[in-house]
Amino acid sequence: MATISRNLWHLGFVDLVRARAPASISVQPEVQLTIEPQRADMLLLRKEGASHGVGDATVLRGLWPLLGTDTVLEYKSPVESAFRRGDLLRLWGYGVQYHVDQIERLSGYRALTLVLVVASITRTFLRELAEMDWSLVRLGGGYGRIDGAVYATYLVVTDEVAEAEQDDFLRIFSHRRVLGPEARRWLQRWMKPEDGTMQSVEEMEGYDEMLQKLLDSLPAERRLAGLTPEEVLSAYPPEQRVAGLAPEQRLAGLAPEQRLAGLAPEQQLLAVSDAVLRGMPDEYLRSLPAEVQDAIRRRIGRPSR
Structure with a gap:
C-alpha cells in the first residue's frame, strides 16, 4: 500500500x-x-x-464571518514556489467534487465556501487568476475575495494578516519573523512533541524550512546559549546550527580542544595564528598536503620554493 507524503507545514497549520x-x-x-x-x-x-461572528477565535479573525456552512480550504506554505500553476483551479475542482458528494445535504452552491491561504501574492497566482478570467477584490487586513468562481472564494495572505491582527502564531506560517517567546515555544513543541506522536518528523517534507524558521526567531547570540557542544550538535543539522552567527559567536563557550574537534591534524594548523605559522620551517610546510600548504603560504605571504 502506498504511503501518503505528509508536509510538516500543513500539519502545523x-x-x-x-x-x-x-x-x-x-x-x-x-x-x-x-x-x-x-x-x-x-x-x-x-x-x-x-453564529457567523468571530466568537472566541484567536487566529484568522477576519475569516470566520465570511464562511458558509461548509468550507474547503487549501493552504500553501511560505517556502519558495509553494503556489504552483493550477493550484487555484485545483481548489475550485475540490469545491465541485465536494459539492457533488454533499449535494443532498447542502442547501445550494452559496452554502459552500472556498478559501486559499498563501504567504504572499505571487506572479504565478496573479497569472492564473487572469487566465481564469477571475478578479481579486482586496477586503483589507490581508483578506481578499475572488470573484467569478461561482462559489464564494476568499484569499488569505498570512504575511499581511499576521501583521494586521498582530498574530505572532500566524507569523510562523508567513514570511514574517516570529517575535515573542510564546509562539516560539509553540513551534518548538510542535516540531519535537513530548508524546512521541511524530517520531519521524525529521524525515517529513518541510522540516528543514520549519527548523530554519525556529532558528530565525532567536536572536543570533541566543541560538546556542545554554547548550553544551553535544546538545548543539544533536539539536540541529550542521548547516543550520550556526546560520547567521558571526565566527566568534559560533565558538563562544567552547574549549580550545572542542573548537578543533573533528579536524585532521593538518587542518588544525589553519586554526593557529599567523605568527605561529611564520615560525614554521619550509621543510615542514612542504610535508603538508598541497591545499593546506598553499593556504598557509597565502596567509603568511611566503612563496613556494
Whole structure:
C-alpha cells in the first residue's frame, strides 16, 4: 500500500487553526473528497445554529464571518514556489467534487465556501487568476475575495494578516519573523512533541524550512546559549546550527580542544595564528598536503620554493 507524503507545514497549520478557531467551527484535516486519494487540506464545518461572528477565535479573525456552512480550504506554505500553476483551479475542482458528494445535504452552491491561504501574492497566482478570467477584490487586513468562481472564494495572505491582527502564531506560517517567546515555544513543541506522536518528523517534507524558521526567531547570540557542544550538535543539522552567527559567536563557550574537534591534524594548523605559522620551517610546510600548504603560504605571504 502506498504511503501518503505528509508536509510538516500543513500539519502545523491545521494544528494552529484547530486549536485557535472559534468553538463554532469543526476543523477536519486531510478530508478525502473522492474515491481516488485527492485530499483538501482542511474542511471547515459551521456547527448547526452557530453564529457567523468571530466568537472566541484567536487566529484568522477576519475569516470566520465570511464562511458558509461548509468550507474547503487549501493552504500553501511560505517556502519558495509553494503556489504552483493550477493550484487555484485545483481548489475550485475540490469545491465541485465536494459539492457533488454533499449535494443532498447542502442547501445550494452559496452554502459552500472556498478559501486559499498563501504567504504572499505571487506572479504565478496573479497569472492564473487572469487566465481564469477571475478578479481579486482586496477586503483589507490581508483578506481578499475572488470573484467569478461561482462559489464564494476568499484569499488569505498570512504575511499581511499576521501583521494586521498582530498574530505572532500566524507569523510562523508567513514570511514574517516570529517575535515573542510564546509562539516560539509553540513551534518548538510542535516540531519535537513530548508524546512521541511524530517520531519521524525529521524525515517529513518541510522540516528543514520549519527548523530554519525556529532558528530565525532567536536572536543570533541566543541560538546556542545554554547548550553544551553535544546538545548543539544533536539539536540541529550542521548547516543550520550556526546560520547567521558571526565566527566568534559560533565558538563562544567552547574549549580550545572542542573548537578543533573533528579536524585532521593538518587542518588544525589553519586554526593557529599567523605568527605561529611564520615560525614554521619550509621543510615542514612542504610535508603538508598541497591545499593546506598553499593556504598557509597565502596567509603568511611566503612563496613556494
